[in-house]
Amino acid sequence: MAASSTIHVIGSMMIDRVVRVRAIPRAGETVAALSAQTFAGGKGANQAAAAAKFGARVRMLGRTGRDGAFIREALREAGVRVRDIATNDATSGAATVMVAESGENAIVIAPESNLRITKEGIEKFLATAKQGDIVLFQNECALLHEGIAMAAARALRVWLNAAPANAGLSGLRFEKLAGLIVNETEAEALTGEVDPRRALEALAKRMPGGTVIVTLGADGAIAALGSARYIHRGFAVDAVDTVGCGDAFVGVFLAAIAEGRDIAQAIARGNAAGALAAMRAGALRSLPSRSQVEIAADLPEKTKLKPRPPAEDEGAIPANCLGCGYALVGRGEGETCPECGRVIRRVMFTGRWKHAAVRRRFGPARWWSMAVTALWIVGFIGLFIAIEGRGFGLPRSLIDWSRGLGVALTLACFIVAFVAQLGIARGLSTVLSSRIGVTLACARLLPVIAFVLIASRMLPLPWSVENMIIVWGVIGFFVVDAWFLAMLERSWRVASFPTRRPTAAVVGLLALVVAGVIWLTIEFNRGPFPATRMVILAVAFATAWIAQAWLCREIAREIRARE
Numbered sequence: 279m280a281a282s283s284t285i286h287v288i289g290s291m292m293i294d295r296v297v298r299v300r301a302i303p304r305a306g307e308t309v310a311a312l313s314a315q316t317f318a319g320g321k322g323a324n325q326a327a328a329a330a331k332f333g334a335r336v337r338m339l340g341r342t343g344r345d346g347a348f349i350r351e352a353l354r355e356a357g358v359r360v361r362d363i364a365t366n367d368a369t370s371g372a373a374t375v376m377v378a379e380s381g382e383n384a385i386v387i388a389p390e391s392n393l394r395i396t397k398e399g400i401e402k403f404l405a406t407a408k409q410g411d412i413v414l415f416q417n418e419c420a421l422l423h424e425g426i427a428m429a430a431a432r433a434l435r436v437w438l439n440a441a442p443a444n445a446g447l448s449g450l451r452f453e454k455l456a457g458l459i460v461n462e463t464e465a466e467a468l469t470g471e472v473d474p475r476r477a478l479e480a481l482a483k484r485m486p487g488g489t490v491i492v493t494l495g496a497d498g499a500i501a502a503l504g505s506a507r508y509i510h511r512g513f514a515v516d517a518v519d520t521v522g523c524g525d526a527f528v529g530v531f532l533a534a535i536a537e538g539r540d541i542a543q544a545i546a547r548g549n550a551a552g553a554l555a556a557m558r559a560g561a562l563r564s565l566p567s568r569s570q571v572e573i574a575a576d577l578p579e580k581t582k583l584k585p586r587p588p589a590e591d592e593g594a595i596p597a598n599c600l601g602c603g604y605a606l607v608g609r610g611e612g613e614t615c616p617e618c619g620r621v622i623r624r625v626m627f628t629g630r631w632k633h634a635a636v637r638r639r640f641g642p643a644r645w646w647s648m649a650v651t652a653l654w655i656v657g658f659i660g661l662f663i664a665i666e667g668r669g670f671g672l673p674r675s676l677i678d679w680s681r682g683l684g685v686a687l688t689l690a691c692f693i694v695a696f697v698a699q700l701g702i703a704r705g706l707s708t709v710l711s712s713r714i715g716v717t718l719a720c721a722r723l724l725p726v727i728a729f730v731l732i733a734s735r736m737l738p739l740p741w742s743v744e745n746m747i748i749v750w751g752v753i754g755f756f757v758v759d760a761w762f763l764a765m766l767e768r769s770w771r772v773a774s775f776p777t778r779r780p781t782a783a784v785v786g787l788l789a790l791v792v793a794g795v796i797w798l799t800i801e802f803n804r805g806p807f808p809a810t811r812m813v814i815l816a817v818a819f820a821t822a823w824i825a826q827a828w829l830c831r832e833i834a835r836e837i838r839a840r841e
């Protein structure tokens with residue numbers, strides 16, 4: 279899969295005041311609401327959050343007032359880069375959202391701060407975008423046409439969700455768009471065609487080189503790209519609240535496109551996201567996780583999706599199933615996940631992934647791991663010269679000096695490896711579970727204690743016992759290093775990072791297996807330690823530690839990107 283591109287959202291932020299009513303009132307009617315709640319919303323914010331939750335790299339340019347700062351926080355929590363979102367406007371954009379018992383809704387928006395986005399702001403925001411990146415607009419902010427022109431001029435892929443369809447869309451330069459996403463109403467407003475298929479054809483004619491998507495609510499979506507046509511008939515759900523479902527579609531569809539998926543796959547994912555979002559109240563807060571979307575997207579079209587728990591149940595600690603990402607609040611090890619039926623073995627804490635504290639554990643661990651590798655390599659060269667030097671005819675003084683250096687650096691290497699892995703264990707405590715962190719830290723400590731005891735001769739042990747401790751201690755090093763690598767790789771997966779990067783872990787694990795086999799063969803045969811075997815052992819450990827450093831670096835970078 280090609281490297282994923284960044285999605286730059288120039289979009290709206292709204293404080294959604296959601297009132298639940300039995301039925302949407304008619305003109306002149308006053309009705310009592312069943313409930314009233316305030317949520318983060320706005321099409322731009324919802325779409326940015328949906329894409330980020332799916333794992334895309336997302337930046338957003340937006341404006342809101344101080345009372346809208348919680349929207350910025352919600353976006354940050356979802357993984358959006360929020361540096362270009364201002365929260366000092368005089369008045370925040372707001373939306374009054376009425377949701378009927380049937381699930382249908384009616385929305386009135388007051389764009390306010392969203393109308394104060396400036397040309398300079400857009401210019402500055404787009405300055406760091408790379409050619410081929412995606413820029414996403416909706417029709418709730420000022421300067422839509424100017425923004426589109428500026429993005430197109432930079433050879434960026436411009437996508438427009440033409441919602442809401444109003445007079446602001448007149449004069450739209452379709453030729454500047456790489457893609458257009460509309461629902462049936464918006465398609466009709468743009469083309470005059472009531473039939474969505476005819477509307478799709480009409481729009482496709484205006485954008486011969488671009489992609490057009492018409493979403494059909496519960497019936498899925500249809501799309502056109504050149505002469506190709508696509509259809510996905512959607513999924514069935516018991517809808518609780520359809521607000522934001524279209525935004526879930528747009529965000530997840532584009533995230534899938536950004537990571538190189540084809541249109542059919544992206545539409546399936548968009549439909550799954552929209553359907554899952556309909557099962558929860560609120561717009562931004564109803565968005566599903568990547569794993570939930572992936573599981574649903576692979577189901578046959580029209581499958582009825584199982585209900586999701588209400589968002590409130592997720593509480594402050596979002597513990598999720600490792601299999602499908604389902605919120606597992608109130609359930610523990612040994613019970614089954616109600617979503618995928620898998621027995622819960624471990625519970626992870628996705629919500630804490632975004633915090634700098636976690637990044638700060640993995641970031642330094644990367645440098646410690648690199649230091650371990652350097653000490654190991656230089657120390658090994660010293661030991662190698664000490665053992666093999668005579669055969670090469672090296673002077674005695676150099677051999678003695680190398681032995682001293684080799685022993686010192688190898689010892690230092692073990693200490694530094696301990697520091698590195700203690701940091702990683704603390705990071706994994708937060709990411710996977712505290713139990714795994716503590717177990718790994720103890721496991722790392724055991725072989726070290728064994729060697730220290732032997733080295734300091736604190737115990738009067740017979741040689742055979744010492745020898746056994748050394749052998750098991752070394753095996754312990756192999757096993758614990760392999761375990762660390764496996765857990766780092768698992769963290770990558772459970773955090774739903776955009777791309778899985780298991781290669782480093784696989785290479786490191788293979789290296790450890792090779793090294794372990796060599797070591798055991800030598801021990802088993804009580805054979806000599808020929809130079810080639812030593813070199814293989816050294817290279818294997820160095821590879822494993824470089825793999826460890828690499829995974830720590832990637833995790834720290836990814837967390838930073840989500841802050």
Ligand code: RIB
Binds near residue numbers: 292320523525
């Ligand atoms: O698409 C749903 C969104 O439209 C709501 O969050 C509301 O803010 C309006 O902008």
